[in-house]
Amino acid sequence: MGTENRKHKDSLFVDLFYEDESAKKNLLSLYNALHDTEYQDEGIIRKVRVGDVLYKNFKNDISFEADGRVLVLGEHQSTVNPNMPLRCLMYVGRAYEQLVEKKARYRTTQVKIPTPEFYTFYNGTEDFPLEKELRLSDAFLDAPGGNSAELKVKVININSNKAHIILKKCGILREYSLFVDKVREHSIEEDSIKQAINECIRQGILSDYLKRKGSEVTNMLIAEYSYEEDIQVKQQEAMQKGQEEGRKEGRGEGLVLSAQIFRALQSNPDFTDAQIAVMVGCDLDDVESTRKAFGL
Structure with a gap:
């Protein structure tokens, strides 16, 4: 892992492909x-x-430049968020700040920039298509015009049972997918994860990596799955609060409103309450009360 001080925790995906x-x-x-x-x-x-940018507390995203392109990659083990194109737009803007010198931005000649590409690797347990394309324009309040910006995120299902062609082309990604399968066969406890790691080493799945970093991998997985579980619990609590509010107010909309606001706040940590309210289509007071209720 890098030695710099980070506010977030890195996922196993980030460690394997970035750190x-x-x-x-x-x-x-x-x-x-x-x-x-x-x-x-x-x-x-x-x-x-x-x-x-993409994730507030748990880092599941990486970006790199190669061969005239800048790639933004992320991994999802929970439901793929439809706001990924918007978050990728914000992400790549910050990436270009690093890739293009400040002085170059004000030249009278055109500055050439790496071509952006966006990929999300889905590795969750829900039924999900082999591939799916998410578009920024789907979030526009009005139909896009001829000069509107567009950003596409290609979502690729890397679950081993889906057998996407990329798993044949990239051995390390295939081994990562098989390792996640093996971990899911066990409970998310330290001893069970260690057992899964030992089995993978014996079977030649990420063996060199796991031999070097077995204990770190164990800690990363415990933190990663605990984070996912915490998000799910909070979503359930938000649903329950929404249901209670709906009963009190005598309308069904309250059943899902709190959950929608919670997901929007988690997915877009840089957004203001006003922006969240526009995104969800609710009152500003609803956003403020939800943020206060869950300590966000």
Whole structure:
């Protein structure tokens, strides 16, 4: 792991493809798989570190530059959030701040920038298609005009049972998917995770990585699954609060309103309450009360 002080915790995906000593090799393999290239020089990979934009407390996203492109990658083990294109728009803006010198932005000649690409790898347990495209324009209040911005996020299901072609092209991603399968066969407790790690080492799944970082992987997985569980519990609590409010007010809308606001607040930590209210379609007071109720 990097030595800098971080406010967030890194997921196993981030460690494997961004922080570990093998990360550049893994990123190159993933890049080749996405673009049908055969690059061998890890030197073409330039990591781009961006602050908390896609996720507030738990970092599940990475970005890097290679071959004239800047890629923003994220992993989802819970429901894929429809606001990913909006968050990716904010993310890539910060990435370009690092990639383009300040003076260059004010030149009279056009500044060339790496072509942006956005991918989300779905690794959850819900039924999800092999691929899905999310578009920024789907969030527009009005139909997009000819000069409107567009941003597309390609969601790829990397569950091993879906057998997406990318798992054949990228060995390290396939092994990661198989490792997640193995962990899910056990309970999310320290001894069970250690058992899953030992089984994977014996079967040659991420064996070198797990031999080096088994204890760190255990801690990352416990933190990751605890975070996911905490989010699910809070969503359930929000639903219950909404149901209670709905009964008190005699209308069904309250059943889901609190849950919708909670999800919007979690997914868009940089948004103001007013922006959340517009996104959800509720009153500002509803957002403020939900934020207060859950300590957000």
